[in-house]
Amino acid sequence: MLKATLRSFLAHKGRLLLSALAIVLSVAFVAGSLIFSDTVSRTFDRLFASTSADVTVEPKQDLTSAVPTGATQTLPAALAATVAKVDGVAATHIDAATNQVTVVDARNDPVGPTTGAPTIVTNWYVTDRSPVRLTSGHAPHGADQALLDADTADRRHLGIGDVMSVQAQPGTFRVRIVGIATFSTTNPGSALVFLDTPTAQRRLLGSTSRATSISVDAAKGVDDAVLKRRVVAALGGTGYDVKTAGEQAKSAAAQLGTFLDVIKYVMLGFAGIATLVGIFLIVNTFSMLIAQRTRELGLLRALGADRRQVRRSVLTEAVLLGLVGSTLGLAAGIGLAVGLIGLMSAFGMNLSTAEMVIGWGTPVAAYAVGVGVTFVAAYLPARRAAAVSPMAALADAEVAGVGRPLTVRAIVGGLVGAVGAAALAGCAAADRTATSASLLGLGVVLTLVATVIAGPLLVRPVIRVLGGAFPAVFGSVGRMSQRNALRNPRRTGATASALMVGLALVTGMSVASASMSRSFDEQIDKTLGADFVVQNGNFLPFSSEVTGTVRATDGVGLVVRQRFAAVAVRLPDGRRVETTAAGYDDRLDDVAHIKYEAGNTTSALAPGSLAMDAGFAADHGVRIGTVLPVEFQGGRKTSLRVGALTNQDTADGFGTQGGLYFGIATVEKYVPSGQDSALYVNASPGTGADTLRARLDRTLRPYPQVQVRDQADYKQLVHDQIAVLLYLVYALLGLAIVIAVLGVVNTLALSVVERTREIGLLRAIGLGRRQLRRMIRLESVVIAVFGAVLGLALGLVWGVCTQQVLALRGLKALAIPWSTVVAVVIGSAVVGVVAALLPALRASRMNVLAAIAHE
């Protein structure tokens, strides 16, 4: 039996080619993402492990903010002396480092990386853990000297003697490059500027008595953990975070990890799509192979093979296919990882492919995915094969008839679909975000499953309509292609499903993002009253000099600052909510339109007061006049009285839960190291907007990181941000379509083989080669468009429901991107034409006589 299986596998290897390709793609993405993330985390674990001090003392990380606040936490530098006295300490070093800076060169071009990796300015001292060593020039001494890392110097064409400006929170200062430091470890992609220690303290932190952390070297033979306990005891226990080298490396890796996780999850998303779509392809291949081999299987049964043996034979074939596909996929995955590592290097992250890590988990996952998917996909066809009766060997039945009735599919699909639809309806009706979102997820999955199951039932009605014009337009060629598509609804359904999955996802995402864009537009229209917003390109806060420069610009009438602060609020219902609050200058009403349910801007921004979203207040038992204990980053505490309740539709989903804000004086008082995040600017009476804009652009030239935007620019900015999400979705779609095309090619190619005699007959009675190609092309197009229509319908429903969830977060507008919808339909027709190329060519090249005589 095994011999027969192997023979059959080898005999059909051509027909299994595309299935194997689908497996290779999914396995490649799984393996590639695992190898990449293993390599990166190994590299960085090693980097952090080798560069972390034995013990580090840091300010307590009490509150964190999802929105950058610009604040740098510090501790007294004098702690270094205290720690130095601890038994077992060999040496202590003061660290004065911050990434809340902008560094520009003499032409005001930014020096830092453009990739979003930080620019870090820190103090220079050498230990055996330093990630860099001085390779030319000398160490910095005094207020105007600095070192720059070699990679950044190369990239920006800077060298010894060049001048840079450092815009830090206390103020901007100029430094001259006196030396170049080269990474002796992996460069994580950031730009490094080194100053001498007193300069770094004074210029970055505002005082030589402050430090951002204290690094401690342990004496020989003293364990890190032991030393940590002694340091904690010497510092009086609380107030500081004390970490061993291991803990420090772990937390540094965790910070980097979130960025790398994104890449990993994106890759796994690709793998998921590839796998999902690939399953349809494999199911179809095996179903068709078994349909074609009905007589052969019947003969096996007649010769005495039992059902289990037949089933096992088909599954063995599937496992063989999975093994071959996984092996090739693993190889392709290594290639993909090499490519990704190369891509990272292009972004300044110098990873070495020589240090590529292939953990034992990678091949395990690769074979599990490859073999598992093939096995699962082949299971149902294998059962069907086992059900072939021995009589099939004798019957002269035509292969691949219409098949069994679709009653079971109708019932199961209907039930699952009904539950899915109910979940989606519930999602639209729910008024809590969490409930609504989970109902949405459930509804999406169930409706997808239902559509896949019931797809074959939709083939007849939908293709009757879609191909309805074919006979009239293309004559009998059109009629035959339409009927061929209708011939085996299961096959057409499964082929179209592969395309449907990708298109449904994209359509849903497009509707959601178009709705988001429109909602933001409406909000900007409704709330933004300022002529201009001055903001950092990446939303990071900027130094107060920018604010000063804007204020001093001729023609500026009003400047309202926005400054964020991480806070924790104790609410009357006992909940402690950590969120980010905003501080504003007094004349907020002149630059923004805020609807109040109680109070007004004056009562909101008054000293000792705060404003809160009315809905959030109601949920937590807060009323106007309630006094709330508020805690700021750095441990400062106060009580603020609720002076106003707002009734804004604004989104509170971006780390600003509760919509808290107060006078900017409150932020300045409790978070003295904070920086402004945005400036709302109005022109003075008599100054035109264009004039002011030109002037602002000129005066802000030394600050290349900040941009002046009017309402239209601001909307564009928001659209661009959302577009990034869309690009990712389009990339996913691209992959899904590639595999779906493979699926259509596969189905058509196998159908052509199956219909060899029919094609021979048609050619004999006078069907031309071009007509034959057109017939196959039209069938392909109608299948593809069918998939697109299902995908669009499903995606539109998902999109509308997603918008309902977003509406609970204040994004109330619904927008349907009709241009995308039209493009998808046209695109799917093109997909159909492309997919038909090879099968049609093959069919038209068939020898007529051989085709007629084909068994």
Added chain:
Amino acid sequence: MSTSAAEHAQDTGVAARARGLTKAYGTGETTVLALDAVDVDIARGRFTAVMGPSGSGKSTLMHCLAGLDTVSAGQVWLGGTEITGLRDRELTRLRRDRIGFMFQSFNLIPTLNALENITLPMDIAGHRPDEKWLDQVIDTLGLRDRLKHRPAQLSGGQQQRVACARALASRPELIFADEPTGNLDSRAGLEVLGFLREAVDGLGQTVVMVTHDPGAAAHSDLVLFLADGRIVDAMERPTADAVLERMKRFDGIRSTLGGQPDATEHGDTAASHAAERGVAEGD
């Protein structure tokens, strides 16, 4: 000899003609001649049967006359058109417009109903069928109440009648029928033969039928006997017994020669088995 008689016939009396028609398979030492310099004229308005043992080249002859297969040497004309040397597109058009086909099985497109199958060659060509002629053909074949049926809903005999109607529908110069009764029971087979006879007598068509069945050949006006790629004999106004007697002489030759390689009759093994069976039944 009827072939020489046909040679004397006027050009208008010849539907198809071959001169020196040679078809070889394989090269060098292994060359097998399926057709060996065959000269043949198919008379217009007659029912010609081609018979011969398996491997005699009868199907190959038909394929070459019908423009389905290429020739190794020689010339073939359909009416006044020389078809040897035509390119695929021209041959396709020729088959579509000027030749009708009936095969042993799998004659119909399963997705099309009977009427659509009948008019298929004209639909492909984009010609409108001659309604009067079409009605006459449909009524002659008794298909009037079956027109909306799909092939799967028709019996084997009905399917062959539809195929026959398709072959007739475009009023071709020549109809080729390749073992049209091979897959039918004797009653349905007789019916189909009757219709082919009627097509010649009543509708004035020209039919060439390849068959192994002496009973079927007896319905024709003229039987051509093929052996080893040559036309070895012809019989006017044949009877089943006379044809059977003539065929038995081939069997004798065959056994003394030790049989022909099967490969000469290109993919037609099922038919040759059937042929032997048919001859045995004729006993």
